[in-house]
Amino acid sequence: MTIRIMVVDDHPVVRDGVSLLLRSDPAMQLVGAAESGRTAIERIAELAPDLVLLDLRMPDMLAPEVITELRKVHPSARIVVFTAHSDHQGLRAALEAGANGCLLKDVAGTDLVSALRRVLRDERVIDPRILPSADVQSDALARSGLTRREYEVLRLAAQGQTNPEIAESTGLTRNTVKTYLQAALHKLGARNRVEAISKASEAGLL
Template sequence: MTADLVRVLVVDDHPIVLDGVTLAVHHTSWLHVAGYARSGREAVAAVDALRPDVVLLDLRLPDMLAPEAVHSLRKRSPESKIIIFTAYPDHAALDAALAAGVDGVVVKDTAREVLIDVIRRVVSGERVVEVDHDTSSALVSRKLREHGLTRREYEILRHVAMGQTNPEIAAELGLTRNTVKTYLQRSLEKLGARNRVEALARASQLGIL
């Protein structure tokens, strides 16, 4: 695997992260930072142009959360490996990102050696999650209880965050369209939102998505 150069696209709205990743891979002969994007939309354009081997993707971007970005990136460049690189391992969006099929998760304060090893293992075909996901799931459950949301309502919101329509959600979860609509309406009411966009924004603010 190390005989070929692995090209990495870094997607994060903080320039210091690019500096940190560039420094981390500087002395690794088989790694190269091929590009940088500051938003989900920029990332989609970048994968079209660069076709990177690995996308190092922040969990929270200015224009969307990682699950939605993953959905678009997979369509554009299905061969690229996607690793969530986050400072918020307890954020509920991590569950949705894992459900969307990311190849790895690593926290930003990890040691350089761990980051390099995660990239190596993911490129080799492993799925690597370098966070305590049991703890993360427990925190999600607590946040849902605090705001009166059920697991099913949360599941519907996750799929909405990934850009799916009601019919698509219904087909994937084995529900009727009316049932999906009902769950979504209940979520909007509990979050004090008038529409999907407001609901996702509110859920993100609360750390639910």
């Protein structure tokens, strides 16, 4: 099955470099690129990529803003921030906005392909040089028994989003959001979402 990839970066050398790196996996096809956040938002519906590689800083928008808008237009796409900055606070904001991963631009071709395949399997992939604490959070998630989707829905609930808002930002139906929240409550031993958020925070998940 062909994996459709879109690159959003204002540097042509990066776009060309990604194209070369992806050649190590014939299943991955670069279907298009954009040099600005606004162009990416305009083109994503037409290109319908399975995965978007997004630079942290675009000339017109920052990654968190772009992610939010891309999700509205094409919610099923996985979005990976591809950056040269390993310690930028914007990376955390991008993850909060719904990025599925963060990778540094010095990643080798085989490592990039492997990381992208993990993202497509619904894993959240973050280079440990970017956010070392993400490994701790992953361990906490494994201990909790929550699936990645259950955690994502609970995380958005912790930000104050209602079920309809969570459904819109994730591309899930309202009933599915409710099901994931109920499953998270059960696994955390919580009676309601407020208690679930509190227990998730104590467990190091939030």
